[in-house]
Amino acid sequence: MSWASLLRARPGMKAVLTAGVLVTTLWHLRHFLTPSEVSREASKHTKPLLVLVWEWPSKQVPNISGDVCRELYGITGCWLTMDKQLLGQADVVVFPHTRLQPGRDELPKERPPQQHWVWVSLESPSNTKGLSRWNQTFNWVMTYRRDSDIFMPYGKLVPNRSATVNIPAKTNLVSWVISNYQRTQERAKVYRNLSRHLHVNVYGRANKKPLCKDCLLATTSKSKFYLAFENSIHQDYITEKLWRNSLMAGTVPIVLGPPRANYEQFIPADSFIHVDDFASPAELASFLRTMSASRYRQFFAWQRGHSVKLYSDWAERICTICSAYPSLRRGRLYPDLQTWFGS
Template identity: 75%
Template sequence: MPWALPLRWSPWGRPGVKALVTAGVFVTTLWNMRFFLNPSKGSGEELKHREPLVILVWEWPSKQVPSVSRDVCRELYSITGCQLTTERQLLHQADVVVFPHSSLQPGRDKLPKEKLPGQNWVWVSLESPSNTRALAAWNKTFNWVMTYRQDSDIFIPYGKLVPNRSATVNIPAKTSLVSWVISNYHRTQKRAEVYKNLSRYLHVNIYGKANNKPLCKDCLLSTISKSKFYLAFENSIHRDYITEKLWRNSLLAGTVPVVLGPPRANYEQFVPADSFIHVNDFGSLEELATFLKTMNSSRYRQFFAWQRRFSVKLYADWRERICAICTAYPHLHQGRLYPDLKSWFNS
């Protein structure tokens, strides 16, 4: 610092004590002023953002748009320092912009013309790769991804088990063996093939649009709960793709899930190994059918042992999912860009 050199020595060539004190005060003053001139930096790690964080949802992910106030994250989930908005005119104020994949169809004409400096864009999808089209058009567009995949920047599962010390097991009364709720039935799907072969050996009570037996929202769980087992068959098989068919229709309803989806080891990353039955556990569907039909009550109760330690938490409100960005933000890689979104999602 050249400006400090004359202050270190008096005109007589000896250290000037008064000058040294004055220099010290001057340097200290400048050091303190830096916090006011540039408040985003401190003596330690640089802060990632100054509150509040503004998140703009470009289009709401579901058809039903709930009431969304700017302080909804604080009001509903006690998450502070974060504001949520769906008002596109506030794009220039947004730190994060959220784009559900459904809003990206058919192309870029519905997106902002350009990304503002320092702004991060988030790609959101709860669908599997098999049901997600036109991803190749979005290379080098999004900074972060928000999906059911555990390796997402923002992980949003369909549900999870949370600790619960109730130490009680609640098994609803049973009047049937197996049930299945299915709306989109396609013969080319793996689950259609498995059901067709399994139904040769046991009867399955089918509900939903595919069988012209739709269930009202309030009677869904009460109807399913009367069955001992539920076919939690996913519409496609991909890593971590474990949907409400397991969390809501099976575990929350109080029935044992018979799952068709990713390998057993993947399911066990989410739920205890003794809480479900995997189709792949058996050499044939006839063996599976025999296992279900001949199970005694003692063995059946063992599938509910998880209830002594856990309860089911469903993620059904998109406001809670979007607010998850607030808590994840300080740990996210700033400026990251996905060069090939399709390759990542299909990996």
């Protein structure tokens, strides 16, 4: 029902027209509209949460519309913008750490009293520098860590109604996709020791076998096992190497990262192999080579009732701020971001 029709239908409603905008009080709405009409009209005029993204986290900046959270992800009451001229009106301002490096724009000099700033990072502490510059700056943090104000994992298992197990056909034993190979990294050491006992199919720029954009899952799915090795070992740092390259591809992940107990807070204990479960690379290699078909199939029991939800869209990640907003703590700043993140 339009405001004009409301006035015609209920001439007793008191209203004030100011600067071309009809202003009514909740008292008048309650007395002149039915409950369903109150709900509809109130929802139309509820101020959405305005989230300003100071700089987009990735190199490819999307052409986001203000209501993208509702249109794409069903998250209502959230308005995204990258217009810095709206800084004074924003409820939340998002600052990706990758865009806070020297040589880029610094933070705004001032902020409204009720505005909240969010520090965002999906990198591990080993690959995150310059945090000491931002003490007493941010109200909330948004990272892959479960103790973040806004928890944003790389992926998760979500319930579905499937009762089947789908294991792609296998043509080789173990594969690994690696673009940044550094001999001093723990994952490089484990790979070298393991490869002495079995063959590992290595792909990626580091081995001069780059995969096309749509070839990754098709390639890794052909292996029985995948080396889901993280570039550094930190609490909750479990990346797309597990979620996309392995579980989504339909292969069994061999993980190198935080302890097994930490992985089990994300995925079932029988869905992966941890390198720490074995006394030596030779023992791990023997376990992989001699595994029976029935034992191998047990690793896919998670597929009965679950599927992988991958978080790779930054717009979706930022929209989750609006879902978390009502329950976030107010009135504090992180005194020492580096100490918190490195703990």
